[in-house]
Amino acid sequence: MTDTRPIAFFGEVMLRISPPGRELLLQTNHFQVHVGGAEANVATGLASLGHATRMITAVADNPMGAAITRELRGRGVDTSAIVAEAGRLGLYFLQPGAGLRASEVIYDRAHSVFADRAPTAWDWHAALAGCQRLHLSGITPAIGPNTAAAAIAAAEAAGARGIPVSFDGNYRARLWEAWDSDPKSVLTQLIGHADILFGNHRDVSLLLGKTFSGDGPDRRREAAEAAFAAFPKLQLIASTARHVDDADSHRVAARVDTRRGGFQTPDVRISGIVDRLGAGDAFAAGVLHGLLESGDPEAAAHSGLALTALKHSLPGDASLFTRADLAAFEGGGMDVRR
Numbered sequence: 142m143t144d145t146r147p148i149a150f151f152g153e154v155m156l157r158i159s160p161p162g163r164e165l166l167l168q169t170n171h172f173q174v175h176v177g178g179a180e181a182n183v184a185t186g187l188a189s190l191g192h193a194t195r196m197i198t199a200v201a202d203n204p205m206g207a208a209i210t211r212e213l214r215g216r217g218v219d220t221s222a223i224v225a226e227a228g229r230l231g232l233y234f235l236q237p238g239a240g241l242r243a244s245e246v247i248y249d250r251a252h253s254v255f256a257d258r259a260p261t262a263w264d265w266h267a268a269l270a271g272c273q274r275l276h277l278s279g280i281t282p283a284i285g286p287n288t289a290a291a292a293i294a295a296a297e298a299a300g301a302r303g304i305p306v307s308f309d310g311n312y313r314a315r316l317w318e319a320w321d322s323d324p325k326s327v328l329t330q331l332i333g334h335a336d337i338l339f340g341n342h343r344d345v346s347l348l349l350g351k352t353f354s355g356d357g358p359d360r361r362r363e364a365a366e367a368a369f370a371a372f373p374k375l376q377l378i379a380s381t382a383r384h385v386d387d388a389d390s391h392r393v394a395a396r397v398d399t400r401r402g403g404f405q406t407p408d409v410r411i412s413g414i415v416d417r418l419g420a421g422d423a424f425a426a427g428v429l430h431g432l433l434e435s436g437d438p439e440a441a442a443h444s445g446l447a448l449t450a451l452k453h454s455l456p457g458d459a460s461l462f463t464r465a466d467l468a469a470f471e472g473g474g475m476d477v478r479r
């Protein structure tokens with residue numbers, strides 16, 4: 142039977158501001174606003190598939206913060222562990238790519254309510270009560286020293302309660318480079334608590350200070366084995382393998398490694414990409430969904446691939462797809478459903 146207890150997510154939720162279509166940020170005189178943030182995206186993806194989720198975050202005590210909480214509640218996420226405090230809300234600007242022009246993200250999140258909150262102010266006991274899992278990402282500890290300490294405290298609080306932790310690498314160079322950070326040390330502490338890691342050979346290289354020279358699936362397997370050896374709690378590593386033809390067309394495969402072996406799906410070609418931000422988060426939601434439903438790593442790779450592929454068709458950061466959408470994708474066929 143599926144576990145109905147909530148999965149908790151700790152991370153910053155922001156407003157994402159982007160130009161319509163393929164305009165440049167400073168060319169447009171219209172902006173589109175979406176609610177974004179890696180952990181909230183995974184929470185939304187899972188809530189849309191009917192799983193119980195709880196967001197732990199801090200937003201500004203103003204109408205923008207209230208709008209974020211309302212939006213997450215509307216998506217079916219439990220917002221009882223969201224605190225609203227005086228200060229500013231984090232923003233980020235996205236200039237979507239087109240053709241051979243890559244997408245660009247500009248963060249405007251320094252000194253947000255979330256970034257500046259004292260690490261000791263979070264109430265992990267209340268926030269984690271009754272949860273089956275805590276999901277974290279490498280973005281939260283990259284924001285600054287307060288959130289790095291808070292992420293470690295969250296993982297420790299989960300560990301002390303026997304709550305498993307999943308961790309998405311989500312390396313964000315621009316955040317780590319903005320302060321006197323030590324990503325290797327912080328990420329090593331966090332991943333030490335995790336049973337599931339969303340990440341690839343690049344994440345493992347950063348953690349272990351070692352490069353993996355092979356190619357394709359072999360390199361991913363070698364990195365996974367090195368990570369399993371270094372992190373005794375780790376049981377499953379999931380990653381996407383993406384070949385970027387241009388901003389509008391990618392080929393994506395899903396891979397899952399366990400201590401027993403690896404499984405990689407064939408590539409799917411995704412053309413006419415509408416919005417690729419949040420595709421990694423949709424993958425994480427799809428994998429967690431597959432694991433919750435069947436516990437089978439291969440099934441999890443397939444549902445991860447399906448959800449990430451579908452996400453590329455949807456504007457905004459989060460996957461809003463239902464079980465019916467997943468079933469229709471897996472059933473193939475592009476005729477109008479009527």
Ligand SMILES: Nc1ncnc2c1ncn2[C@@H]1O[C@H](COP(=O)(O)OP(=O)(O)O)[C@@H](O)[C@H]1O
Pocket residue numbers: 279309310311312313314339340341343344345347381383420421422
């Ligand atoms: N410089 C880096 N150092 C360590 N890991 C990285 C680096 N760049 C990317 N990664 C990792 O590679 C993985 C895949 O990233 P990416 O190709 O952006 O896929 P997605 O957008 O689907 O998450 C992520 O887990 C990320 O943490």
Ligand SMILES: O=C(O)C(=O)C[C@H](O)[C@H](O)COP(=O)(O)O
Pocket residue numbers: 177178179180182233280311313417418419420421422423458
């Ligand atoms: O960068 C951040 O801090 C964010 O949280 C913004 C976005 O929501 C995620 O970056 C999306 O992540 P991907 O699924 O890897 O595309």
